[in-house]
Amino acid sequence: MEIGVFTFADVSPGPGGAGAPQRLPELVEEMELADEVGLDVFGIGEHHRPDFAAPAPAVLLAAGASRTSAIRLTSAVTVLGSDDPVRVLEQFSMLDALCGGRAEIMVGRGAFVETFNLFGYDLNDYDDLFAEKLDLLLALRTGRPVTWSGRHRAPLIDAVVHPAPVQHPIPVWLGVGGSPESFVRAGRLGLPLALGIVGGSPARFAPAIEVYRRVLGDSGHTPQPVAVSVHGFVAKTSQAAADIYYPADSELMNRVGRERGFPPTSRTEFGRKILAGGPYIVGSPGEVTERILLLHQALGHERTLFQLAVGSLGHNDVMRAIELLGTEVAPAVRSELGRGIGVLSAPAVELELFLGNQAVEDSAGDRSQLADLPVGETVEKEALHVLAVLWCRAPDGGQSGLGEHGVHGPRRVRVRLPYHQAPGAHPGELVVEAALLPADHLSQLIDAATPAGGL
Amino acid sequence: MEIGVFTFADVSPGPGGAGAPQRLPELVEEMELADEVGLDVFGIGEHHRPDFAAPAPAVLLAAGASRTSAIRLTSAVTVLGSDDPVRVLEQFSMLDALCGGRAEIMVGRGAFVETFNLFGYDLNDYDDLFAEKLDLLLALRTGRPVTWSGRHRAPLIDAVVHPAPVQHPIPVWLGVGGSPESFVRAGRLGLPLALGIVGGSPARFAPAIEVYRRVLGDSGHTPQPVAVSVHGFVAKTSQAAADIYYPADSELMNRVGRERGFPPTSRTEFGRKILAGGPYIVGSPGEVTERILLLHQALGHERTLFQLAVGSLGHNDVMRAIELLGTEVAPAVRSELGRGIGVLSAPAVELELFLGNQAVEDSAGDRSQLADLPVGETVEKEALHVLAVLWCRAPDGGQSGLGEHGVHGPRRVRVRLPYHQAPGAHPGELVVEAALLPADHLSQLIDAATPAGGL
Numbered sequence: 001m002e003i004g005v006f007t008f009a010d011v012s013p014g015p016g017g018a019g020a021p022q023r024l025p026e027l028v029e030e031m032e033l034a035d036e037v038g039l040d041v042f043g044i045g046e047h048h049r050p051d052f053a054a055p056a057p058a059v060l061l062a063a064g065a066s067r068t069s070a071i072r073l074t075s076a077v078t079v080l081g082s083d084d085p086v087r088v089l090e091q092f093s094m095l096d097a098l099c100g101g102r103a104e105i106m107v108g109r110g111a112f113v114e115t116f117n118l119f120g121y122d123l124n125d126y127d128d129l130f131a132e133k134l135d136l137l138l139a140l141r142t143g144r145p146v147t148w149s150g151r152h153r154a155p156l157i158d159a160v161v162h163p164a165p166v167q168h169p170i171p172v173w174l175g176v177g178g179s180p181e182s183f184v185r186a187g188r189l190g191l192p193l194a195l196g197i198v199g200g201s202p203a204r205f206a207p208a209i210e211v212y213r214r215v216l217g218d219s220g221h222t223p224q225p226v227a228v229s230v231h232g233f234v235a236k237t238s239q240a241a242a243d244i245y246y247p248a249d250s251e252l253m254n255r256v257g258r259e260r261g262f263p264p265t266s267r268t269e270f271g272r273k274i275l276a277g278g279p280y281i282v283g284s285p286g287e288v289t290e291r292i293l294l295l296h297q298a299l300g301h302e303r304t305l306f307q308l309a310v311g312s313l314g315h316n317d318v319m320r321a322i323e324l325l326g327t328e329v330a331p332a333v334r335s336e337l338g339r340g341i342g343v344l345s346a347p348a349v350e351l352e353l354f355l356g357n358q359a360v361e362d363s364a365g366d367r368s369q370l371a372d373l374p375v376g377e378t379v380e381k382e383a384l385h386v387l388a389v390l391w392c393r394a395p396d397g398g399q400s401g402l403g404e405h406g407v408h409g410p411r412r413v414r415v416r417l418p419y420h421q422a423p424g425a426h427p428g429e430l431v432v433e434a435a436l437l438p439a440d441h442l443s444q445l446i447d448a449a450t451p452a453g454g455l
Numbered sequence: 456m457e458i459g460v461f462t463f464a465d466v467s468p469g470p471g472g473a474g475a476p477q478r479l480p481e482l483v484e485e486m487e488l489a490d491e492v493g494l495d496v497f498g499i500g501e502h503h504r505p506d507f508a509a510p511a512p513a514v515l516l517a518a519g520a521s522r523t524s525a526i527r528l529t530s531a532v533t534v535l536g537s538d539d540p541v542r543v544l545e546q547f548s549m550l551d552a553l554c555g556g557r558a559e560i561m562v563g564r565g566a567f568v569e570t571f572n573l574f575g576y577d578l579n580d581y582d583d584l585f586a587e588k589l590d591l592l593l594a595l596r597t598g599r600p601v602t603w604s605g606r607h608r609a610p611l612i613d614a615v616v617h618p619a620p621v622q623h624p625i626p627v628w629l630g631v632g633g634s635p636e637s638f639v640r641a642g643r644l645g646l647p648l649a650l651g652i653v654g655g656s657p658a659r660f661a662p663a664i665e666v667y668r669r670v671l672g673d674s675g676h677t678p679q680p681v682a683v684s685v686h687g688f689v690a691k692t693s694q695a696a697a698d699i700y701y702p703a704d705s706e707l708m709n710r711v712g713r714e715r716g717f718p719p720t721s722r723t724e725f726g727r728k729i730l731a732g733g734p735y736i737v738g739s740p741g742e743v744t745e746r747i748l749l750l751h752q753a754l755g756h757e758r759t760l761f762q763l764a765v766g767s768l769g770h771n772d773v774m775r776a777i778e779l780l781g782t783e784v785a786p787a788v789r790s791e792l793g794r795g796i797g798v799l800s801a802p803a804v805e806l807e808l809f810l811g812n813q814a815v816e817d818s819a820g821d822r823s824q825l826a827d828l829p830v831g832e833t834v835e836k837e838a839l840h841v842l843a844v845l846w847c848r849a850p851d852g853g854q855s856g857l858g859e860h861g862v863h864g865p866r867r868v869r870v871r872l873p874y875h876q877a878p879g880a881h882p883g884e885l886v887v888e889a890a891l892l893p894a895d896h897l898s899q900l901i902d903a904a905t906p907a908g909g910l
Contacts, residue, residue, distance in 0.1 A: 063521040066519070119541070
C-alpha cells in the first residue's frame with residue numbers, strides 16, 4: 001500500500017486570506033516534509049478558479065521536485081479534455097527529468113466545468129474531448145513518432161515529444177469519479193485507476209473496481225494498481241482532528257455547494273461523514289490507520305490518497321498532519337499490507353526481472369551491483385528491494401511492472417524470490433517495489449553490460 | 456546595468472550525450488549558483504526539438520524558484536504565437552508566487568518554426584498570431600475582467616486569470632531579433648525591449664533602439680529598459696575562454712546551420728566573432744567587462760544577457776563562467792554603470808513614491824518601517840534602497856516604476872533623494888532599484904495604513 005496526499009492548492013481570495021504568494025511556497029514546504037517522512041505520493045489538482053491556485057500542476061510540482069528526493073509527484077487531476085496532450089506531456093516529461101523519474105500524470109474529465117469556457121470548448125463534447133485527447137496522450141508517451149488526427153486538436157505527422165521522460169513510459173493514471181463507463185475505459189486502456197470519493201460509502205465502489213479488474217484482464221492487460229482518494233485529516237486525537245478539519249471542510253463544501261445549489265452542510269452531517277463506512281477519513285493516527293485497512297478490505301486498492309489541504313486549513317495543521325501520516329499512519333499500514341504498489345498476479349516464486357539499473361538492494365539494505373549478478377542465471381535472495389524493474393515476466397507468461405517498453409534492451413536477470421504474501425493482498429500476489437532511475441544511468445549500464453554482438 | 460544568463464537547455468540527444476535527466480537538474484544548480492553570486496537574471500528559452508529540453512520554461516524556472524532567493528527568472532523567449540496567453544499567464548503567475556515576485560515573461564515570435572506544425576498553426580500567420588496573442592496577454596495581465604475575441608483563439612467573456620501574480624503587472628518584455636517593425640511594436644505597446652543579437656555588429660542596432668525609444672515617448676509611455684542578449688562565455692583567461700567555448704559553439708552553429716543551408720563555421724570565423732565590435736562576448740573577466748561597457752556605449756542598454764550554456768558546453772565550465780560573471784564581471788560593470796534597471800527620466804531630486812511595502816532601506820542597510828514614515832510629507836534620506844515601489848511620479852508629471860497598476864491603493868510617501876547620476880547613465884536619469892513583495896504583505900500593510908474613510 002502506498003500512502004499519499006494531494007490538494008487543489010486552495011487559497012482564500014478574500015481580505016486576510018492566504019493568497020497564492022503565501023500558499024504556493026507553503027505547499028513546497030509540505031512536499032518537502034512529505035518526502036522527509038516517507039510518504040509515497042504528493043499530488044496537485046488543476047483548477048482555473050479564484051479559490052484554487054494551481055492551474056498548471058507541473059509548475060508547482062517542479063518547485064517541489066528540486067527539494068525532494070523520493071516522493072512521487074503527480075497531477076490530481078490534469079483536466080485533459082481542455083488541454084493539449086503535447087503540452088501536458090512536455091511539461092510532465094520535464095518534471096520527470098527534474099525529479100529523476102518520479103512524475104506521474106493523473107488525467108480526468110474534470111469535476112468543475114470552468115475550463116470549457118476559458119479554453120473555448122463545448123461542454124457537449126465533455127467525454128469525446130477527453131477520450132480523444134487521452135488517445136493522443138497515450139500514443140505520444142510511447143516515444144515513437146505519432147501520426148494522428150482527431151476532431152478537437154490539430155493533426156500531427158510523425159510527431160515526437162521532447163524531452164523524453166526518464167520513465168518509459170511515464171505513468172498515466174485514469175482519474176474517475178463514479179461513472180461506470182470510466183471504470184470500463186480504464187480497464188480497456190490498461191491504465192491504473194484513480195478513484196476519487198467525495199461522498200457516500202466508499203464500499204459501494206467495490207463492484208465497479210471488480211468490473212475494472214475484469215475488463216483489464218479480458219482486454220489482455222496486466223494487473224494495474226488502484227488508487228483511492230478521500231477527503232481526510234489526521235491529528236493527535238480524534239477530537240482535535242474533527243475540530244481542526246470541520247471549519248475548513250464546511251467552508252469549502254458550502255462555497256462549492258452554493259454554486260451547485262446544495263444545502264449548507266452541518267457539524268452533524270460532518271459527524272456522519274467521518275464514521276467508519278463514511279466518505280471521510282478523519283481522526284487520530286490509530287483511527288486513520290484502521291480506516292485505511294477497512295477501506296482496503298472493501299476495495300483491495302494499492303494506493304490511498306488524502307485530499308488533505310482543503311479550504312482555509314492552516315499550513316501548520318497540514319504540516320502536523322503530514323508528519324503524523326508519514327511517521328505513524330504509513331508505517332502501521334505498511335506493516336499490515338506491505339509497501340509499494342507493484343503487483344504481480346502470479347502464484348509463482350521465480351521471476352525473470354529485466355533489470356535496467358545498477359543496484360538491487362536486499363532486505364538488509366545491502367546493495368549488490370548489477371555487475372555482480374550473473375546474466376541469465378538464477379539468483380536466490382531472501383528478499384529483494386528491486387530498483388529499476390523495466391518489466392517482470394512471471395512463469396505463466398504474463399508481464400508486469402511499472403514500464404512496459406524496455407526500448408533500451410535492458411539486462412535480463414532471473415531472480416528467485418520467496419513467496420511473500422502481504423496481509424490483505426489478493427491470494428497469489430507478490431509485492432514488488434520498483435522505481436525507475438534516469439535513462440542515462442540505464443544506457444551507460446546497458447552499454448557496459450551488452451556483449452559486442454548486441455543483445 | 457543588470458547582468459544575467461540564459462539558455463535553451465541544450466542537450467545532446469546522441470549516445471553518451473547529456474540528456475534532459477542530467478541537464479535539467481544541472482540547470483537548477485546553475486540557477487542556484489547564479490543567485491548566490493548575485494547575477495540579476497536567469498532565462499530559459501522555449502523550444503520543441505530534440506536538442507533543447509525546455510518546451511515549458513516555467514516548469515524549469517519553478518524548479519529554480521524554490522532554490523533561489525533574489526535572481527529574476529524569465530523565459531527567453533516564450534513563443535507566444537503558438538501558445539495560449541491564458542496558459543502562459545497562469546504558469547508565470549504561479550512561478551511569480553513561488554519565487555516571491557521575481558518572474559518575467561519575455562515573449563517573441565520564435566527563431567525556429569517547429570511550433571507551427573506541432574500546434575497546428577499556419578506559418579503565413581506568423582506575425583498576426585503573435586500580435587493577437589500579445590494583445591490578449593497584455594489585456595489579461597491587468598487583472599481586470601477581459602472580454603476579447605480574435606482570429607486565432609477562442610473568445611473570452613469577463614475572463615480573469617488565476618492566481619494573480621505577485622507583481623502588478625508581471626513584467627512582459629518584447630523579444631526582438633532585428634525586424635524594424637518589432638522595435639516599433641515594442642515602443643507603441645510601452646514594453647521593455649529584449650534584443651537578441653546572434654551575428655554581425657551589435658552597434659548597428661543603435662538606430663533601431665533610438666527608434667524604439669522615440670516611439671515609446673511619442674506613444675505616451677514612460678521610459679522602459681532595453682536588454683541586449685549575446686552569445687558569450689567567460690573563463691580565467693581569454694585563451695581558455697575561446698578554447699572551451701569554440702567546440703560547443705561550432706557544433707551548435709553547424710547543427711542549426713545545416714538545417715538552414717549555411718556553410719560550416721570555422722575557428723577563423725569564430726576569432727572574428729569574438730573581436731571587439733563582433734557579436735560574441737568571449738574572454739577573460741576583464742575583457743568581458745570591457746566589452747559590456749563598449750556595448751553599453753553603443754546601445755545605452757540596461758540589461759546584458761549571455762546565452763551561456765550552449766550545445767555541448769559542460770556543466771562545470773558553465774558553473775565556473777557563472778561564478779566569474781557574478782564575482783568579477785558584474786561588480787566591475789556595476790561600479791561603472793550602477794546597478795539595476797529602474798530608470799526615471801527626470802532631472803529631479805524630489806519624487807513621490809507610492810510605497811506598497813513595509814520597508815525602505817537606507818544605504819547603510821537600516822530598515823525603516825513604513826509606519827515610521829509620515830504620510831504625504833517629505834522625508835529626506837541620503838540614499839534609499841526602495842523595496843516595493845508601485846510607481847514613482849516625477850515633478851514633471853511622468854510616471855515610472857516596475858508596476859503601473861497600484862490597484863490596491865498603496866500608501867503615498869514623498870521622499871527626497873539626492874541626485875545620483877550613475878556613470879554612463881543618460882543625463883538626467885535617476886536610478887532607483889525596486890522590487891515588489893507579495894501582494895498579501897501589501898494588502899495587510901495597506902489595510903493597516905488606510906484611514907477609516909478610505910484613501
